[in-house]
Amino acid sequence: MTQPRYAYLGPSGTFTEAALLAMVDADEVEAVPMIDVPAALAAVRSGDVEFAVVAIENTVEGGVTATLDTLSRGEPLVILGEVVLPVSFELAVRPGTALADVTAVSAHSHGLNQCRRWLAETLPGAVQIAASSNAAAAEELAAGVAGFEAALAPPGLAARLGLEVLETGVADNAHAATRFVKIGRPAAVPPATGADKTTLSVCLPDDRAGALLAMLEQFAARGVNLSRIESRPRSDRPGEYSFSVDALAHIDEPRMAEALVGLKRTNPVVIFLGSYPAATGYPTPVASGTSEEDFADARAWVQGLRSGRH
Structure with a gap:
């Protein structure tokens, strides 16, 4: 039987690959490295792979715009699950390189941003060069073709590539984490877990005072x-925005279903973009008057009124 194919931000050794392996057994899937997030999601849309694992949010930079924008444009895709991983880096160099020798350092743009303060304090004169991924920067450095002397690499990758580690635990925030999601094509929604x-x-609907409040009230009233809620510019209407939202509920729950009807x-x-188990696994508190039983009782009461029962 053919193993399901999973696209991820490559090459091997990225945090995204670690997230993929936290979601599935490596022996049961075929992992397919991609150059960037849009390419990974395009592979799902085209049918070249069944699933993709991509970063969607981190605790330092917020939403990953490449993921949010690519998901909301084009053929429908849905989120099927998520995992949250802690993120810190190693400062990797070629053997014999000292910290004083580093004039340029490379990583993915999100990696550079997550270490902005550390870089300013430790390598104040170093040029920062964005790479397609943190692992790609380390591979270029190991191959000796890079225009930089150091890379911010995921833990363990430097040793695998024959590089030396000058610093470990590199991060501005010791508790930094990134949320990754599994993406697939639309199908029957998995059942609610609570x-x-x-x-x-x-x-x-329009650009007016109170429009956002009216949208938010669809959730609050239920x-x-x-x-999470964040704005993204609309490519088709400059100066206007869409909103990317994570709601703590499942489409099978009446309160979420009715919010969707109102929206x-x-x-x-x-x-x-999907209803799926939250990574925390903590049961979502349900406010009084918004449980499934509360909605069922209210519907039964209205039906009784229609039938003449008061």
């Missing part, structure tokens, strides 16, 4: 808490 998220992209009625574009 500890779920629903991810959406919503475009407001007791649906949001764990669809009042907003021109609502893109459903």
